[in-house]
Amino acid sequence: MNDEVRLVAETKYNKVKGWIKSKILDGTYTPNQKINSETELMKQFDVSRHTVRIAIGELVNEGWLYREQGAGTFCANRSAVEQEGKNPGDKKIAIITTYISDYIFPSIIRGAEAEISREGYQVSLFSTNNDHENEKRILETILSQRFDGVIIEPTKSAISNPNINYYLNLELLHIPYVMINACYDELEPISVVMNxxxxxxxxxxxxxxxxxxxxxxxxxxxxxxxxxxxxxxxxxxxxxxxxxxxxxxxxxxxxxxxxxxxxxxxxxxxxxxxxxxxxxxxxxxxxxxxxxxxxxxxxxxxxxxxxxxxxxxxxxxxxxxxxxxxxxxKSGLGKLAAKMVLEMVAKGKSSRKGMDIESFMFEPKxxxxxxxxxxxxxxxxxxxxxxxxxxxxxxxx
CATH class of the missing domain: 3.40.50.2300 (Response regulator)
Incomplete structure (x- = not known):
């Protein structure tokens, strides 16, 4: 197989593999649920059975899927495996903003980071550049690596968001999140915003x-x-x-x-x-x-x-x-959001249900x-x- 043919083959199976992982991470496939059959995937992506089997085989080896002889392929329950392999000292919070390096965002991040680090958590920073596709990839990373909590600035918050399922899956997996500067109203999340x-x-x-x-x-x-x-x-x-x-x-x-x-x-x-x-x-x-x-x-x-x-x-x-x-x-907003998400982590809460934490709105001056x-x-x-x-x-x- 020459390099060009190999590249096309790799691209096709990665496309299948990526799609299956996305459906697991956005909650479409839940633990122990049967995924699409090989034939369905072949038709959907216009690829050979060999390409589909390579994609599924890798996901099985990586612990995303499991096979049952004569029954099909199923979504694995990764939570139990991940909890067993998780180091008790491995505490991490993600901060997702539309931008990181310019304007008021460094001040917001510093306020949140100082509060989170003080409690012994590692901070991982992500930027969507106000792009939904970037937001999707970041949320997949957050879900696959099982962060303890997330502070999120919504991407293009005034328009319909195609990634809502990922946020719902955060809740299903008991990963608390707090939204800053804006929020997706349909989720009614805990938020820290300006008036x-x-x-x-x-x-x-x-x-x-x-x-x-x-x-x-x-x-x-x-x-x-x-x-x-x-x-x-x-x-x-x-x-x-x-x-x-x-x-x-x-x-x-x-x-x-x-x-x-x-x-x-x-x-x-x-x-x-x-x-x-x-x-x-x-x-x-x-x-x-x-x-x-x-x-x-x-x-x-x-x-x-x-x-x-x-x-x-x-x-x-x-x-x-x-x-x-x-x-x-600025930094005050980031600090308050950090306190909120840390409290939610400590209480094991992922959403408003059963919470005594309320969203907060700063008044302008x-x-x-x-x-x-x-x-x-x-x-x-x-x-x-x-x-x-x-x-x-x-x-x-």
Whole structure:
């Protein structure tokens, strides 16, 4: 068999093998349940019986499956085997975030890691890059290696998640998990989040109270945080009687975050009619990108445009213009999530059932810096000038 043929054969049997393992890990196949027959697998993957038997044979040798003569192939009960082989001192917690190395995530992770390590657990970090397929692979690793507990930031939490079965299997296997920053509502998990709707309301309200009416909001809406911040933004405009123009709200996805908001702001700034006086941003990271667009237009913050971020990240303090923003608890959020999951591990609980632990929501705080200014003083001055000019004309007549 030449190398090319061998590679094709290996790819085919790995595909069969991977599919069977996924069905075990997401709970489709439960211990002692019969799996699809060789013939069914041959038809499903359009492969030979030899390829199917290689895949099944490896899974049998690895302890995922077992055969019964004349009856078929069955899903093995791995829990008993794994518990027997587990070192009592091998205590481990997984932390899964959408990102690891940038923005506010290192602070969240440090807060959780310090608390977990203090209790003698090893910490394993994973990043989904806000991608469901990555989330699936990570959850399979968590399930196959039987971690004691998991802290999870949901991936694209505003849209339907294809990996819900994996979370349900975590519960079946009594592996507790706590969700941070957002949660999958259908699971009703223990979670530690921000009051994002109130935060979005406070962003808009701050600008409104400074006299701004042409306010544009930018929100990343494949994560539930963005949808809730947008909801708060719209509610504030309604409460204060500010007309809501559809063109003054831009939504974008994770894949568009590097391009779409900047392009849209540039378009607005070139329009005399739609040019905003105030901008509300999904987060500080976006605010930094939009500041670049504003500079390129030879405009200044806050002289020409006021801008409000969210998260009170390092960006807010190190930028050329110190950013008005909403405080995010960061390490405090990670620490609280760690305490919760450790308590669940200690009590042997994997879900809300029988738990006296409640989800927690941090309330937002507005941090006012130099990126916003009042328009009321300008209007009062303009009114005085108009009145003064009118008085002069009247005096001449």
């Amino acid at each position: 994002d709707e109130k935060g979005g309301y406070m962003q808009a309200e701050h600008l409104i109270k400074l006299g701004h009416e042409r306010i544009v909001g930018f929100f990343k809406t494949d994560d539930i945080q963005g949808s809730k911040r947008m909801k708060g933004f719209i509610k504030a405009l309604r409460d204060y009687g500010i007309p809501i123009k559809p063109q003054h709200i831009l939504t974008y996805s994770t894949t568009e975050k590097m391009t779409r908001p900047a392009e849209y702001l540039s378009k607005l700034l070139h329009s005399a009619e739609e040019k905003p006086t105030g901008i509300v941003c999904y987060n500080d990271e976006l605010a930094m990108r939009l500041l670049d667009v504003i500079r390129e237009m030879d405009l200044a913050v806050p002289r020409d445009i006021s801008i409000v971020g969210f998260d009170n990240s390092l960006f807010a303090e190190v930028s050329e213009v110190k950013l008005t923003t909403i405080e995010h608890p 507005l941090v006012v810096r130099k990126s916003t200014r009042s328009l009321r003083a300008d209007r009062e001055l303009s009114a005085e000038v108009v009145v003064g000019e009118a008085g002069v004309e009247l005096g001449k007549s």
